[in-house]
Amino acid sequence: MTQSNETLLDLYRLMVVTREVDLAVSEIDGHWHGCDGEEAVVAAAYMGLRDGDTVAPHYRGSLVAAYARGADLARLFAGIMGKATSYNRGRYRSDICGPPEFGVIGLYSGALGPPLSYATGAALAAKLDGTDAVAMAVFGDGSSSRGDCHEAMNFAASLKLPVVFLCQNNQVAISTPSRDRVAGTVADRALGYGMPGVQVDGNDAVAMVDAVAEARARARRGEGPSLIEGLTYRARGHFVSDAADPRPRDEVEAWRARNPIRLFRDRLAGDGVADTAHLDAIDAEVRDQVAAAMAQAQTDPEPGADVLGADDVYA
């Protein structure tokens, strides 16, 4: 599958947004789980969805997913600080939970795994309604060990639901290397469910977006779910202020050298999709946008006592 130049530049832009969001939030939140090195997987996962589609993003990249679905960056940033202007007025955190009004299903508790089933349910709804909407169910390599992952995949495969399962495999879970605690490869699991499974170079933006496009098209045609494993690398710590990184220095360096934004940039320039000046302009525009959104969020008001809403628990 080949993407249009426009799509490629949108993808590039979203990768730059991912990086700039990372940089901006890192300054205000030591507990921010960044996407440095994983921008290609993140941006490819959430780009180009349609109205009616649903995404249950991996928590690492969740804010980018919400942005890609149309949420306002300033309000998302406000949600990291719990400001009154956030989409939920400060009741919950936007770093792991996007606003549902944009078709984003977040972590409503801290548990990884269950959102894979929620995405499957959204796909079931699409099938019941006879639409061609799809659901993206994105999860980390560590999260692939949750029973939810198995239950969602078997359920989706046996009912032929329009789900794209995407593993954002950064090869580590907090401190635990996936080679130690994820037996086999995630992509190989697809075979056991009789669905297509493919391992993709997660630092190759084009390969990623092609794989996602193919899986989505298949889902929209009613042919059922697929599994994509984007093999990438967490270039920094588990969260911003995570000091210790026990991973081999040379491994870290080798992956950092394969920075997906830089690789993609070189390719776009090399293939003549855009010249350096154009790409620089995108960079600058994104940087300004992110900075403005952050400045806005920081001056936004804190929530008042009424937001607690002790009687608001029921719809």
Place this chain on the structure above:
Amino acid sequence: MTQSNETLLDLYRLMVVTREVDLAVSEIDGHWHGCDGEEAVVAAAYMGLRDGDTVAPHYRGSLVAAYARGADLARLFAGIMGKATSYNRGRYRSDICGPPEFGVIGLYSGALGPPLSYATGAALAAKLDGTDAVAMAVFGDGSSSRGDCHEAMNFAASLKLPVVFLCQNNQVAISTPSRDRVAGTVADRALGYGMPGVQVDGNDAVAMVDAVAEARARARRGEGPSLIEGLTYRARGHFVSDAADPRPRDEVEAWRARNPIRLFRDRLAGDGVADTAHLDAIDAEVRDQVAAAMAQAQTDPEPGADVLGADDVYA
């Protein structure tokens, strides 16, 4: 791997026990989940374990597992009626939960799935203690869809634990055909965990016992878990009094024609392992043993009020 004649005859005997237990219990308990047609898988799973090994049987076959580990048949039958002479004095049912003093882990609630992890824990204990004990984790095709199955397999495979995962695939779960709701094949899932996985003709007793022996030997050598899928067929209803059987008549008949006891009997006679008279003698001896045990259990006393043990919940 080739089994000794003695082993083959033990296997035959345990298959006959499985059938006779079925027949006997069917008379007193309409909710008995029988093993008709599945005797080869059941007997092969539980035969020949050693002291220190642990088994978490599939509920269908659990009583046979307890018997194979050395529990007394009369007391097991008493446990079906909740008699005072049962291993737990009537507090719990022996049809789905064997006595732990025989290394059997049953269903302590009605939920299928979690025992796979309990078996994995027993294997972890063996590894920590440096013994060569193994754990058998047996489950149905329907139960393979539980997240527990995935979590236990990944856990065992990544820690190289001595577990044999055995799927008693009778191709149906209550009314749901596995081809409808178990995507792919169970055996193929092994690949995704990087462990050996094999589908075996579950009505071929020799093939089954060979596969089990190989997997156990591998586990005892410290080489980690394996997965065996024994493909068989539930020759009758979900439980004894289950009237409706929506499965295609000819499919049912074709499988009934491949009755594993009959097939094995023919093979034993054909290969000269035992002549018909010898096999008949085993049949008769087992029949008497089962009848005597049932007669005993039926006259055993009911539990008294003291068994409730309102204050006995803590060890």
Place this chain on the structure above:
Amino acid sequence: MARQTFQEATVAAIAHEMRRDRNVFIMGEDIGAFGGPLHSCKGLWDEFGAQGRVIDTPISEGGFVGAGVGAALAGKRPIVDLMFLEFMGLVIHQFGLDGGAMHYYSDGKAKVPLVVRAKYGVGPFHGHAYDFHSWLLNVPGVKVVAPATPSDAKGLMAASIRDDNPVLFMEHMGLYHAGREEVPEGEYVIPLGKADVKRRGRDVTIVASALMTKRALAAADILAQDGIEAEVVDLRTLAPLDEETVLESVARTGRLVVACEAVKSGGSASEVAALVVEKGFAHLKAPIARVAPPNVPVPFHRELEKLYLPDAGRIAEAARAAAAA
């Protein structure tokens, strides 16, 4: 009116709502052509199966309750047949913690109109009896419904399906096929969160739900022979609790017995007792008695099961003691 069992009335409500609203569908293990264990979905396949609205699921409780949450977020109104309440422990995260939090955490943007129905209770079906509802009272955002009669089952199931929150609908196996009563046909909705005074009396209040309501009514008959007039309050909805009705009753009687099938420690009977000693203390003339099983798992032998579960006699005894105190 139609003479229906609890099971029939429940299914009638589901069918009615499925006719009324195309977004309603049902899923669970063996609920399709098979009709569901204990006929929990009898007839639904014939009417709605071809529309794809009666879905057999794999044995993946977290997966399909989770799918229910996801479908509800997407605008459907799923009913999940969990088969047995015992399995709530496998799905409380999806149903309760996540499902119950979504509305609040999204500041009202997300709605989770999901019904999980589940069989439980000591009864003729020997096993899967455990009564696990009490936990959910401590999980914000979920509702818990436990009808005692066929009519209530019908009206409360309709209301549960129309409710925009995750609702646990409890179906007691000891009531399931245990006799028919006249049940209103067609549209019949009983609001959630309202208790029902099933018998008036001035001497002592007995609060109960589900099978315990039936036994409390039998206890009231026994007590009447001794000249004690017991009022029986059937909670019907356990979360949110109808505080008013309970407090109003105790304000009149001054005495309270709470009968509950969940084990005593940590059971929902404690919640009712705490409510009354907090807000109705001035009216209390006697200790509040909780009549509930001891703190052990449901035992297997039939006689032990009987010793385990409170019966009319034990409820009456507690009420007599309260009335005399």
Place this chain on the structure above:
Amino acid sequence: MARQTFQEATVAAIAHEMRRDRNVFIMGEDIGAFGGPLHSCKGLWDEFGAQGRVIDTPISEGGFVGAGVGAALAGKRPIVDLMFLEFMGLVIHQFGLDGGAMHYYSDGKAKVPLVVRAKYGVGPFHGHAYDFHSWLLNVPGVKVVAPATPSDAKGLMAASIRDDNPVLFMEHMGLYHAGREEVPEGEYVIPLGKADVKRRGRDVTIVASALMTKRALAAADILAQDGIEAEVVDLRTLAPLDEETVLESVARTGRLVVACEAVKSGGSASEVAALVVEKGFAHLKAPIARVAPPNVPVPFHRELEKLYLPDAGRIAEAARAAAAA
């Protein structure tokens, strides 16, 4: 004596028990070389890692808590670090329903000496705060421990490891690194099931645990300024509840406030209130007040979090009202 934080004292107890009994081992996510989130296992890897007794697990809570149950059945004494109590909803079946039933259902043959430790609580670590212990009071066979001080953490962790039942050991993140105190070195065991009167007083009893004990003590200081002498009963073990100590205290004071971090509805405060109105009614001179968060999930913004969680002022206010009633 050593000056230790809650976290250090807890780990000291684990290390001591691991030295004492080779069957004790620990597993959980990221507890190996990394040392566990918030240093929950700091130092254990260095001392016991090479023996294979500190095991990093996959992210499979049901799987590794289940493996803990299985290893316990097989004679080991596993400690499972669940990371956060929020995940109890993912494992309550394995830990509670199955794990808690095994001893009883096997007529004493099975023992499940398993400790699940879990962090929770509103505190400096922003998130994973939910206090989910109350459910377990309704699950037969499990124990629940919630220490309030470093010393108690040490003695109760030792007792939990030596206990032959599934024990939930709760580690409040607001207490975890919040100051040191003198903690006995070496062997130090506090029996489970015994409450501790942390302050004597004759006017009103405040029952609490964990962070609420600290706040109750602060409330008692406030009350003392008004001449009200509050007695603070720290439950320490929530299941089984030390009924005697609570009842004895209320028998003297006649007034009871229960402070609890779990949301009010269905929280364990209700259990304490129910106990007292059932068995201590004769001594009660005022309504029992439960001081607990409202029935919503823990909100995110720091100010909302503060409004959500009871503080010393609110506990004092409730006690003052009780004392005046």
